[in-house]
Amino acid sequence: MIAFNKYYNHFNLLSSVLIIVSLLLLIFKGLNFGIDFKGGTLIELRASDSKINVSSLRDRFNQMDLGDVSVKKFGNDTDFLVKFENKDNKKNIIEEIKANLDKSFGNNYDFRRVENVGPKVSAELLKSGVIAISLSLALMLIYIWIRFEWQFSLGAILALFHDVIVTLGVFSLFSLEINLSIIAAVLTIVGYSMNDTVVIFDRVRENLRKYSDIKIFELTNISINETLSRTIITSATTLLALLAIYFFGGEILKGFSLAMILGVVFGTYSSIYIANTVLVRLRVSQKTVLREEEDKK
Amino acid sequence: MLYFSKLRILFITLFSVLFILIASSNLFKFDDNFFDKKINLGLDLQGGSYLLLEIDNEPVIEQKLQNLTTTIRNYFKEKNIKINNIKIENQNIFFNVIENDKQSVLEAFQDENSDLNPYYPRFKSHQLEIEDTELNFKVNFSRQGLIKLKTSSQDQAIEIVRRRVDEVGTNEPNILKRGNNRILVELPGLDDPMRIKSLLGKTANLTFRFVTNDENDRFGVEKLKFENGLEEATVSKRIIISGENLLDAQPKMDTQANQTIVSFTLDRVGAKRFGKATSTGIGKQLAIVLDGKIISAPVVRDTIASGSGQISGGFTFQTATDLALLLRSGALPAPLEIIEERTVGPDLGQDSINAGMIALAIGFMLVIIFMFVKYKIFGLITNVTLIVNLFILLGVLTLFEATLTLPGIAGIILTVGMAVDANVLIFERIKEELKDETNNILAFDGGYTKSRTAILDANITTLLAAIILFFMGSGPVKGFAVTLGVGIFTTLFSVYFIARLFTSIYVSRNKDKEKLI
Numbered sequence: 001m002i003a004f005n006k007y008y009n010h011f012n013l014l015s016s017v018l019i020i021v022s023l024l025l026l027i028f029k030g031l032n033f034g035i036d037f038k039g040g041t042l043i044e045l046r047a048s049d050s051k052i053n054v055s056s057l058r059d060r061f062n063q064m065d066l067g068d069v070s071v072k073k074f075g076n077d078t079d080f081l082v083k084f085e086n087k088d089n090k091k092n093i094i095e096e097i098k099a100n101l102d103k104s105f106g107n108n109y110d111f112r113r114v115e116n117v118g119p120k121v122s123a124e125l126l127k128s129g130v131i132a133i134s135l136s137l138a139l140m141l142i143y144i145w146i147r148f149e150w151q152f153s154l155g156a157i158l159a160l161f162h163d164v165i166v167t168l169g170v171f172s173l174f175s176l177e178i179n180l181s182i183i184a185a186v187l188t189i190v191g192y193s194m195n196d197t198v199v200i201f202d203r204v205r206e207n208l209r210k211y212s213d214i215k216i217f218e219l220t221n222i223s224i225n226e227t228l229s230r231t232i233i234t235s236a237t238t239l240l241a242l243l244a245i246y247f248f249g250g251e252i253l254k255g256f257s258l259a260m261i262l263g264v265v266f267g268t269y270s271s272i273y274i275a276n277t278v279l280v281r282l283r284v285s286q287k288t289v290l291r292e293e294e295d296k297k
Numbered sequence: 298m299l300y301f302s303k304l305r306i307l308f309i310t311l312f313s314v315l316f317i318l319i320a321s322s323n324l325f326k327f328d329d330n331f332f333d334k335k336i337n338l339g340l341d342l343q344g345g346s347y348l349l350l351e352i353d354n355e356p357v358i359e360q361k362l363q364n365l366t367t368t369i370r371n372y373f374k375e376k377n378i379k380i381n382n383i384k385i386e387n388q389n390i391f392f393n394v395i396e397n398d399k400q401s402v403l404e405a406f407q408d409e410n411s412d413l414n415p416y417y418p419r420f421k422s423h424q425l426e427i428e429d430t431e432l433n434f435k436v437n438f439s440r441q442g443l444i445k446l447k448t449s450s451q452d453q454a455i456e457i458v459r460r461r462v463d464e465v466g467t468n469e470p471n472i473l474k475r476g477n478n479r480i481l482v483e484l485p486g487l488d489d490p491m492r493i494k495s496l497l498g499k500t501a502n503l504t505f506r507f508v509t510n511d512e513n514d515r516f517g518v519e520k521l522k523f524e525n526g527l528e529e530a531t532v533s534k535r536i537i538i539s540g541e542n543l544l545d546a547q548p549k550m551d552t553q554a555n556q557t558i559v560s561f562t563l564d565r566v567g568a569k570r571f572g573k574a575t576s577t578g579i580g581k582q583l584a585i586v587l588d589g590k591i592i593s594a595p596v597v598r599d600t601i602a603s604g605s606g607q608i609s610g611g612f613t614f615q616t617a618t619d620l621a622l623l624l625r626s627g628a629l630p631a632p633l634e635i636i637e638e639r640t641v642g643p644d645l646g647q648d649s650i651n652a653g654m655i656a657l658a659i660g661f662m663l664v665i666i667f668m669f670v671k672y673k674i675f676g677l678i679t680n681v682t683l684i685v686n687l688f689i690l691l692g693v694l695t696l697f698e699a700t701l702t703l704p705g706i707a708g709i710i711l712t713v714g715m716a717v718d719a720n721v722l723i724f725e726r727i728k729e730e731l732k733d734e735t736n737n738i739l740a741f742d743g744g745y746t747k748s749r750t751a752i753l754d755a756n757i758t759t760l761l762a763a764i765i766l767f768f769m770g771s772g773p774v775k776g777f778a779v780t781l782g783v784g785i786f787t788t789l790f791s792v793y794f795i796a797r798l799f800t801s802i803y804v805s806r807n808k809d810k811e812k813l814i
Contacts, residue, residue, distance in 0.1 A: 114638065131769060227725070240663040240714060241714030242710075245707050245710055260711070
């Protein structure tokens with residue numbers, strides 16, 4: 001048996017630091033919102049001429065008076081991603097750009113993807129993303145509250161907050177782009193982290209009923225160990241699937257799968273070191289479970 | 298938990314085979330009469346254009362208020378109530394009356410049967426709202442009145458949008474209402490939406506009006522620019538004929554002048570008016586105005602009584618074709634603005650499909666190898682279940698003709714990764730049971746029973762997340778929610794029926810074997 005409980009305090013401290021650092025990052029550095037949430041224009045471009053590269057493209061675009069233009073390589077050497085704010089929301093911007101590029105590069109390039117999100121739509125998308133994440137946290141809270149005692153529900157929600165905030169913190173730290181698919185990833189993380197926590201909690205509760213003489217500090221450790229191989233196998237297979245998406249699923253899914261990978265790692269960690277320690281700190285005992293059950297009857 | 302009746306085995310087999318058949322109908326061409334459902338590919342996979350249009354209702358409201366001032370004036374004139382200083386400001390109508398009339402004005406606006414409340418019998422609410430400060434009144438549309446106005450202009454606009462898109466002839470466009478002032482247009486297979494965008498961006502309000510130099514024209518005048526933006530002309534506000542009078546419009550080649558023109562045919566009313574105007578206006582310039590700009594202003598040389606005519610204006614064949622199309626499909630009630638556009642080229646779509654399929658294959662292989670190494674014979678059972686699960690998932694998606702998007706493929710891969718969870722929970726529990734239970738069958742039974750609540754809880758939480766995503770997400774993300782959500786149900790089915798069936802067969806044949814798992 002591995003003594004997970006020996007490190008409860010250490011890891012609680014680490015998690016607190018992680019959460020504080022993430023919050024500070026989110027407040028002071030902020031998130032790198034993509035055009036979905038900030039509005040603007042995105043062009044994915046494939047070149048068939050080696051003359052077309054990041055610097056020549058940047059030169060061209062800067063001459064077009066589009067405000068801040070970002071030009072990046074996208075996946076392989078011939079693909080580029082161009083983004084700009086399109087502040088004035090010009091109508092025929094894509095046609096203008098095409099005409100302009102034709103002059104310098106002929107038809108040795110191709111627009112593979114064009115996205116243009118107006119300011120109104122991006123504000124709405126951001127709002128609905130925030131609502132979706134809050135709503136899912138609230139629903140999870142309610143579900144766990146119905147299925148378990150309130151101490152468990154508090155533990156699970158703290159673990160969820162930890163996973164969501166730290167994942168977003170990593171995205172802020174490395175200025176990774178937040179777009180619609182990241183919101184989907186965060187929601188899935190919420191589901192996964194909950195899933196992981198519930199399995200351990202289920203065992204804790206079962207053991208609470210079984211043993212009246214074991215303190216919660218020991219009992220959580222027993223439960224973690226009993227479910228450990230399941231925890232490892234499920235995270236391993238999920239991670240294998242996600243790594244396959246990350247490495248082979250193409251550029252568009254990179255951010256999404258990275259967020260999920262981070263979420264699975266944090267989710268697994270938090271079920272052990274956050275959810276359980278809340279039970280320990282709230283001194284959950286056999287009485288808690290039995291009293292609650294009588295109340296419900 | 299391990300007992301299966303023959304009927305149940307039959308049912309499980311039939312069910313699985315049915316879905317495998319349905320799923321494979323995507324790969325092989327079956328006789329269409331037998332089964333013609335297919336998984337739809339999202340725009341991000343098959344390439345295409347997604348446009349979200351917003352109707353700018355301001356001009357419509359302005360116009361309606363303009364009409365209302367006339368209605369109000371006439372209504373009270375009949376009742377011998379004098380309305381003073383009526384004017385429109387910031388989308389409100391202002392007017393004042395003398396003290397004695399105040400009460401009757403308020404009553405008229407409240408009266409459920411008056412002409413000022415045309416909706417009352419139907420919607421049980423007032424179209425207009427009135428506020429009074431002393432003898433001054435402020436009138437504007439009520440909430441209900443505004444909603445009615447917006448939905449009616451949306452109804453008209455979607456009809457026109459549909460006609461214009463159909464005329465261009467893209468395959469299977471999808472045109473839907475969003476809220477009460479937006480229209481969603483999905484154009485699969487279209488990788489350059491430039492033409493459609495420019496067609497939808499035009500209101501196509503066509504009028505024929507005389508050019509005049511008389512500033513005191515009875516109908517008022519306005520200065521309008523020519524299409525080229527250089528010249529200007531003063532045009533009377535009196536409309537001779539408008540786009541509504543057109544029966545047909547076609548691009549033509551005028552061989553004499555060697556230029557492309559748009560020829561049009563007028564309806565009876567239009568033909569009559571056009572004939573009259575051209576007979577009295579010989580020598581005058583008749584301006585052809587489209588969306589506030591003059592296309593051309595030819596001099597009337599003859600009376601045109603035939604009800605047909607032509608518009609010239611330095612068109613190329615393409616611009617003439619587009620103008621004819623716009624005139625045929627009619628004017629939009631209000632200008633449309635494209636507030637969101639997402640276009641994916643077909644080759645990127647194909648690349649995404651390929652990448653998605655490779656990721657699926659590799660992810661699948663990794664999970665299968667892992668499970669086999671870890672659980673041997675039970676790993677094999679899990680793997681067979683996993684494959685059947687994948688087919689059932691695809692089968693369900695086919696049956697509902699769901700839309701598969703790139704995030705949707707990610708959802709399928711993720712389902713593969715998470716689907717083993719339930720089986721792992723069961724197997725691990727069985728292992729524990731076997732520690733103090735020597736009877737294999739009882740241990741397996743216990744493993745299934747005791748792991749059930751954990752499995753249920755775990756899946757319900759993921760399902761909750763998927764449901765929220767489905768309702769809050771848009772486009773591609775919705776596709777992810779669908780595969781993730783459907784995946785949970787197919788996983789539970791395959792774990793509790795297919796995997797359990799295999800397990801029960803294996804365990805009952807090896808009842809006395811030690812270290813079974």
